Amino acid sequence: MTAASSIESPSESRATGLEIRDLSVVLPAKRKDPSPKVLLDGVSLSLRPGIISGVAGESGSGKTMTGLAVMGLLPAGARASGEVSFGGQNLLDLPTGSLNRLRGRDIAMIFQDPSTSLHPMLRVGVQITDHMRTHLDVSRAEAHERAVKLLERVRIPEPVEALRKYPHQFSGGMRQRIAIAVALACEPSVIIADEPTTALDVTVQAGVLRLLRGLCDDLGLAVMLVTHDLGVMSAIADEVTVMRYGSVVEHGPRFDVLTRPSHDYTRELIAALPGNKLDDSGSTS
Amino acid sequence: MTQSTVNPALPKPRFRSPAILRNPLAVIGIVIVCAWLLVAIFAPLIAPFDPLATSEDRLAPPGAPYPLGTDTLGRDVLSRVIFGSQVSIPLSLLLVVLSMTLGSVLGAIAGYFGRAVDEIIMRITDLVFAFPTIILAMVIAAVLGPSLQNAVIAMLIVSWPSYARVMRSLVMSMRHREFVLADRMLRFSSFSSLRVDVLPNVIGSILVLATLDVGTAILLLSGLSYLGLGAVPPAAEWGSMISVGTQNMDAWWIALFPGIAILSIVLALNFIGDALRDILDPQSGSTGRAS
């Protein structure tokens, strides 16, 4: 592990892995829209240390909703049932206060577009350290030191200067690296990455994906990688889950799912990929 | 590429009339405004006394035969409040129509022609905005002499710029759209394309602003009259009635009821205007964005 991780000694005792069982999310009927909307219908998925678990599907399939349900960030009024089990607790039952002690610290999230997920009016340093100061017993100076190491880790040049800058002063790829550093700040064991490369230029996508793969292997992270892009999936995912209409249609090791899909929908998704992108990017992982 | 094929793409103002009736506050507002309109129209039939007639019953507290009491000259407060609506409501409507027309025309001209014309008109609006409304209106009313007519002129001078700004930005945002360009290609004159294509699109937004402005006008007019720069005694005007009430604080009813009259109608107009704004801008009223 990194030098920074030595600050948090009892990391072995922290829960690893996360288990989603039979998760359903329903948006109750409203006056304008009288029928209740089923957003997720019995989704099961397990995230294990060192494994990148890809979740694929077109927009509206519920893949992002699954990630938000884990983070307790469902839209107002939505009701979740089933189980999100982490460290012997069902996250769905936790009150906000207890949930706040877990999220950001043990489970972190990377959002799709770093130009909107980072606050435009706050310095990078503040955004990397504020939850560190909340969750971990570190001084301002220690937090700063850790932030520098984190930025080095995600390969931001001149990390000390970078902490004093605002997000708009970085390129899109650099911003997403910063967002990854924010997610890693408290050394979480689980990362939910929601379309982490979709908003980036194609030329920088591969770099960010390699970084994620490396972090997962080095730190033993359990990663849920939500993406609509099977090319991304084939590049770094270990397992693939395909979702449609709020349910899981297919699940298995990447190679099996992508080369011998058992479901028609998965075949459609693969067929929609341009050329032989699968083979090319598959070899980079 | 003719006009008829391009025009259907125009964004229509997102306004449906039944929606307003689903907002309880707006319904209350509409009822109150309608009631006041009826009071203003039928004032001579409703009012129990002549609003200007003095009597020996000075400073009579509310009770029979004066439901809201009498003032220092023995005039019936209820009758004066009722007749006050014949001053405030028509004058405020007149003012809004005038400033809407003046402001919209100047704003449209500024937005459509741009360059020097735009620059001159917009700098004038900046200047007017640089003065608090009442102080400028007060100076103008004082310069022209205190009278209702001059108060309206003063208010017109301070109130047109907001319409000009709204109109200008709306016209500017539409200036480069295809349908105007299409007109240019077809060699329509600048003015006819302004009239035919641009104006209908912005009328909805201007009307909402106007609804809210009627209330503001009633408040401003009563404020000027309170300062003695609008209606002059013995006219039954709400602001000047309140001003009379301050001369004798024990006769609280003289100032209380005209104030309630102003409050009720302005609040009602604000209820309506607020509901209209919600309808035009659903983002502020609906529930959160789903992911």
Added chain:
Amino acid sequence: MRFLRKYPLVMFLTRRVGIAALLLLGVTIVTFTLTNLVPSDPVNQALGDKASGDPAIVAQYRADHGLDQPIVVQYVTYLQNLVQGDLGVSLQTSQPIAQELGDVLPATMELAGVAIIFSLILGVGLGTLAAYRRGKFTDQVLRVVSLFGLSVPTFWLALLAYYFLFYQWGILPGSGRLDPTLMPPPRVTGLYLVDSLLAGDIETFGNALSHLILPAAVLTLYTVGLLVRFARSAVLEVLNQDYVRAARAKGLRSTSVVIRYVLRGAMVPIITVVGLAFGGLLSGTVLVESVFAWNGLGQYAFNAASNLNLPAIMGVGLVVGVIYITINLIVDVAYGFIDPRVRVTS
């Protein structure tokens, strides 16, 4: 490198100050022109009927006050004097107007300042609450309260407050800035609250504060009404932003999310409205000052206007214009500091 990064901010500020200066020149033209449109002759007003019957006295007076010069010359003279801080002499009192304005301005600034601070705290707080409780009962109540604040005639509300809290119940003082028995604190800023503290005079401070409460509270209600509406929609806008969701995903306490992330994001529109509200507040002071016999700029403007005191009206217009333009300049500059992107893009 560092200089280059700051360069856009300097450009931005220079441009803003330039615009403000031009606007100021426009203000002097407007006040001057307006007050010279007067149909009735101010000389008669100032001298009274008897003296104005004598042509010699009138001519002398006109010459003394430069009223016999062409308008353009009068304006240029006025502008020259202005640059030297000379705003002319009041037709009513024969005192220098700059001095008279200096006496009344702090009273209004103290009143408006206290009102704007309370409005900001209450308005932003309640607006944020309304946004978080959108569509719920609290939101509806706050909507009605803020619309009420926007609809109530200021002078009437002032009278109600005066009637109940002073006249009937005697809880708070109803007129002036201090009890007649107290001497104003030694003048440093002209703000009684500040000066009395500087002099270490707690009794005067308490008295000045108690005199301030009623007029400030009445002024606050209107501005709060305005701010609640705007803060609510600004916060709603921000609540939909990804960075707020990201902040919640970091497990920050909800108070930190609101203060550090939500309010900072909503600050630009809120500051804009505060700038606008300040103009409305100055209008409100004219009415409120007349109810509470608060000897400030509003009362002075009203007296000047009623007596066709031209130089005094020009002085008031100028001061008010300067205040408004300064506030707008501050707002503009505040954008640059709150939102780092402004420095680059403009």
